[in-house]
Ligand SMILES: [Zn+2]
């Protein structure tokens with residue numbers, strides 16, 4: 464079967480590999496759609512992937528089940544979570560497999576077939592199309608949804624989202640749908656246009672304007688109730704603290720290393736709460752499904768669909784910031 468190989472230094476190619484076989488608690492999925500994630504770009508730009516590929520957001524049809532699988536059968540449509548827990552600890556019992564100390568990460572989902580733990584699959588109701596399915600079972604909507612559960616104050620109204628890549632845009636779509644006044648910040652004009660289409664009330668580009676001053680102006684001089692860092696850069700992390708109101712909240716979505724923050728200036732003397740938010744909980748799938756059923760236009764996050772044979776173009780466009788969420792369709 465065909466599988467994507469990230470060759471490194473900006474090249475993605477197709478490799479012919481053996482079809483996967485499931486371990487007792489695993490299933491093999493015939494891929495219908497897989498989504499590109501910003502977290503894959505490091506490997507794409509640098510050394511590539513030694514084995515398999517970094518695809519970890521996908522949906523498809525159950526093809527084969529392991530000998531111990533009783534919950535799924537061939538032919539069922541599923542979306543998958545890339546993270547499977549041990550299945551027996553307290554976190555797993557509550558559907559919080561990302562907190563399981565024995566969690567396992569599944570990848571290589573940019574392929575005609577892939578293998579995953581049966582407990583990481585969500586059966587997709589018939590009315591859930593593949594685009595929606597991959598977003599509500601993976602980090603496409605999962606990260607923005609999980610982030611929404613971290614908002615502490617119920618009166619949070621003005622939300623500034625720093626970074627309008629796929630995760631930032633997901634936050635824009637969801638929070639605007641929930642009635643919040645969303646400000647999107649990014650250096651890319653096309654991505655800011657997309658943010659406006661997805662519901663952002665205001666967009667600011669640091670290349671054109673002093674975004675901190677602009678956010679303060681927009682909020683009557685006080686700052687945003689909440690800032691979400693979705694760019695994964697030290698300067699945007701600092702900008703979140705500069706743009707948030709006293710007593711407000713900062714939530715981190717973008718992965719990064721050390722940032723020079725002052726405990727006194729950025730936290731204590733302004734009563735700021737900062738919160739981390741990673742991936743999503745398996746149990747949150749049903750809340751996302753409910754949002755879709757209540758009208759959240761989930762699939763509007765996907766701007767570009769590529770065939771498997773065009774995977775090199777897909778990665779090039781995605782890495783260049785030309786797309787929102789980009790997907791491969793296995794037609
Ligand atoms: Zn991802």
Ligand SMILES: [Zn+2]
Nearest residue numbers: 549552555563
């Ligand atoms: Zn566990």
